[in-house]
Amino acid sequence: MPLTLEFGRCRWSATWPMTLLTLAAIVLFIDLGRWQWHRAQHKQALAASFDSGGQTVAELGARATSELPRYAQVRLQGNYDAEHQFLLDNMSHKGQPGFEVLTPLRLTDGRTVVVNRGWVPLSASRSQLPDVRFDFAALQTPSGRLDDLPVAGIALGHVPPPPGAQWPKLTSFPTMADLSAALGQPLQSRQLLLNPGQPAGFVRDWHPAGLGAARHLSYAIQWWAFAALALLLYAYMNWRRRAR
Numbered sequence: 001m002p003l004t005l006e007f008g009r010c011r012w013s014a015t016w017p018m019t020l021l022t023l024a025a026i027v028l029f030i031d032l033g034r035w036q037w038h039r040a041q042h043k044q045a046l047a048a049s050f051d052s053g054g055q056t057v058a059e060l061g062a063r064a065t066s067e068l069p070r071y072a073q074v075r076l077q078g079n080y081d082a083e084h085q086f087l088l089d090n091m092s093h094k095g096q097p098g099f100e101v102l103t104p105l106r107l108t109d110g111r112t113v114v115v116n117r118g119w120v121p122l123s124a125s126r127s128q129l130p131d132v133r134f135d136f137a138a139l140q141t142p143s144g145r146l147d148d149l150p151v152a153g154i155a156l157g158h159v160p161p162p163p164g165a166q167w168p169k170l171t172s173f174p175t176m177a178d179l180s181a182a183l184g185q186p187l188q189s190r191q192l193l194l195n196p197g198q199p200a201g202f203v204r205d206w207h208p209a210g211l212g213a214a215r216h217l218s219y220a221i222q223w224w225a226f227a228a229l230a231l232l233l234y235a236y237m238n239w240r241r242r243a244r
Contacts, residue, residue, distance in 0.1 A: 014238040022234040026227045033223035040216035046208040065146050065190035075143040078107040080136045085168040097122045101132045114191045118202030134200050145193045
C-alpha cells in the first residue's frame, strides 16, 4: 500500500520502494557530506600545525623523529649517503610531473634519517632518470620539517624500490620499511623536508599534502545539496492533481 496524503484537489502518493530508495540516498549523501566536513577540519588542523611548526628550529639530539610533532622544524648533524638515493615517482609541481629526491643522512650517533632534498622534473624519456649526484663529504647540518612519507590514494600506487635495481632506486609511495629494507639499515620513521635555502637541494615548495580544507568543504556542501535535491525530487515526482 503506497504512502498517500490528500490536500483538497491535490494528492501525494509514493510507493514504498521509491520511499526506501530515496531515504537510502539521502542518508548516504548526508554521511558523505559529514565525511568531507571532517576531512576539512583535519586539513585545517594540519595547516595550523604546518604554520606553527615553522616558527622555531630545534636540535633533534637523541630524540627519535616520532617523538616530535609533525612539521616540527629540526636541525640534524651527519653525513649524506650520496651513493644510495631514492627517486620518489609520481610527484608533481605546478602540474608538471617529476620526482622527489630522498637521500639518507647518517647522523653522528649512528642513526639514519631520510632527507627529502626536493623535486626535480621528469626528463623527455622515463628511461632516463635525472642526475642527482653530488659531493658532500664533510659533516652537514641540514634543517627542515619532519613529515610522513606521502601515501598513495589507491593500493596500486605503492611500488617499493626494486631489490636488484641500480642506485638511485625508483620507487612510488613507499613505506619507511620499504626504504629501510632496500638500504639494509633501519631508518627513522619520518623524513626531513629540506628547507629552502639549504645547500644540495632542488625545488622545495613544501605544504601539507592532499587537497586543502576549502576543497573538502565545497565537496561537503555538494553532497548535502544532493541530499536536499533527492528529497525535493521525491516530493515533486509523487505530487498529483486530481481531476474534477
